[in-house]
Amino acid sequence: MDVHAKLAEIRQAVEQARSMPMSASAVVNRAELLQLLDELRDQMSSAFGEADRVLSERDAVVEDGRMEAERILEDARNERERIVSDTEVFRVAKRRADDVLEQARTESDELRKETDDYVDGRLATLEISLERTMEEVKRGRERLAGRSALDSLTGDEVDKIKLPEHLER
DSSP states (O other): OOOHHHHHHHHHHHHHHHEEEESSOOOOOOHHHHHHHHHHHHHHHHHHHHHHHHHHHHHHHHHHHHHHHHHHHHHHHHHHHHTTTSEEEEHHHHHHHHHHHHHHHHHHHHHHHHHHHHHHHHHHHHHHHHHHHHHHHHHHHHHHHHHHHTTTTHHHHHOOOOOOOGOOO
């Protein structure tokens, strides 16, 4: 179950809680709600762990690409030195080494870009998930704050509150 589903489950538990008569308060099963919140915390920890893992993998892939590029460069240098004795062969070898070097740079750049795109996508997904979670938490806190404001009203103030037409009897 993902973070959003767990938030929906918590929201449903609060919405379905038995209302207190003449009050905006509700009775919720504390143990059940605490269990749901603990599960949400665990899932968020897992999501953060996944983000760390993705970043670690990205660094490893970039390092592998860098090492492969260095190996290709070293191979190109060795090849150039081997055929230096003959001028025409040297020119051909130099062009080839330059091509290999350019190819290695291109491959390295492409690999780095693909890795960055992958990590960016995973982080964007995590960001969206966290933003939604924060929005849900904010709405929940606003509701709680609204309830507290209603609880402090006197009986006369409560009587003066205009209910929507569909709620009036």
